Amino acid sequence: MLECILNEDGVYLTLVEGETRTRFHAIWLRDNAWDAATRSADNGQRLIALRDIPQETRISAATLTGATLSVTFAPEDKTVDYDVSWLLQNAYDRTDAAQPGWTKSSVETWDAELMSRIPVASFASVSTDPAALKTWLGQIARFGFGKLADGPIEDLALMKVVDLFGYVRETNYGRHFEVRTEVNPTNLAYTGLGLQAHTDNPYRDPVPTIQVLYCLESSAAGGENMVVDGFRVAEQLRSENEDWFNVLARHCAHFEYAGSDGVMLRSRRPMIELAPDGELIGVRFNNRSTAAITDVPFDEMATYYAAYRRMGEIIDDPAMEVSFRLEPGESFLVDNRRVLHARKGYAGTGTRWFQGCYADMDSLNSKLAVLEAAEDAAQLEAAE
Structure with a gap:
């Protein structure tokens, strides 16, 4: 009572x-x-x-x-x-002290075992069925990424993906960017080289919180996409060495990009980002864009680099990766604050054409909340 x-x-x-x-x-x-x-x-x-x-x-x-x-x-x-x-x-009367690096119950961290249940949906289904869209967006909120299959094979089809939940975030790369081999590229993403798993644009403040990549052509050998859960990486680092976890969370790294005319982007944020109450809210990891790290005291720099190295080793561990090949009309979306993405190298023969753009998680979460509220209201009405 x-x-x-x-x-x-x-x-x-x-x-x-x-x-x-x-x-x-x-x-x-x-x-x-x-x-x-x-x-x-x-x-x-x-x-x-x-x-x-x-x-x-x-x-x-x-x-x-x-x-x-x-x-x-x-x-x-x-x-x-x-x-x-x-x-x-909405009660706030709690006495339990959470361990630094805790995550919400709605977040599920993962490793390579997720290969057997990659969150994927049909473009046609999520475009016409609110329940299917709610399920797919809910999976992205839970796992930090999701795939779409059977989409249109047409220029700028990725905009239709963003239209499902929000708005494109325009950057110096434009409303969208092309990902294919170029002569004298301004970014290594536009070559056939493999890329280490990374979060995008760590030199921005704030970073775009969603990235969408859409496949239009894919006849070149290789080029499989990979994703790694940065939150699971942080959890493993903490379990192995709490001092290493803490040093990466306590001190800021520097990131910068000046690869095109008129652009010089810089940010100063920790590689492992915690909220004031210790919640794990973000990971920034991008070796290509890491500048000189100067905010770590001399006495802690050796520990910092040991932690940085180990974090990279965990990220590179095949046991942490989920990989898949995208065919024309397929796309995937990642929470860029959490999930690192990578690409294996691909051959110079054949074609490989992707288009990418950025958006933000606040719109996705808003759309998800609206769909959930509508479903709850419908169930309540049916019960009455």
Whole structure:
């Protein structure tokens, strides 16, 4: 049975269910009120600022009626109703300290074993069936990449992939870029050389968080695409040597690119990026674009390079890679903050023509959330 207990001075209340006790501060509850005077009914945005809430806000009364918690705040003498399930879903009263490098439960890290269940969908299916699109986008959010098959074989077909969830992010390479052998290339990606697994554009701040590569021609021998989960790499490095993990997370590397006229891009970010609470939120690894590393103290530089070397060895380990060959009309998408991609070398005979572009995960996550909400609403309506 759920109970509500108010502390003596009204600074917080506690929801008690069995042995579970979850506390909520008065100021937090007032700030998260969903009444018409506090939130817009149209878009859910706040209509007031924190300065409009009295600093001395306290709870003067709290009652539970079924799944609804009614809270009265002083000195406003304002009563607000809360859905208990929403409160528990958004509870912040936790005592467990997560290990640096933790990931959300919605994230699944992987290695070569994912070869047997590569996230793939049909272009026609995700273009016409919202449920299929939701499943595919959900796989990308979970694994950090996904393939599409049976797409149109036409110039700029990759734009139709981005249209499924968001918008192209234009860069100095344009709205899209061609990936095929060129004379005097401005980037090693435009040669037949193999490329070490890497994240793209680490010299940008922020980096494009999605990359799309679309195959239009593929008769040259070789050139298989490979992906590596940077989060799994970071996890393995941490399990082998926590000091190495920490030194790459604690100090910034420098990345730069000046391969074309009028462009000089630079960024300063760690190779392993953590949120303030230790969540693993990004990996930047690109040997071609790493500049002189100058933000590591002298006494830690040897450790840093040992960690950097080992991270590269883990990335290069075939046990970490998922590889596949793209045929015309096929494409793949990667979360560029997490998944490293690579290409094996290909022969100079035949043709190999890919087109690529960048987009961002916020649009993908938004589209996924909308599809999930629509599905939940449909299921609720059907149940009624």
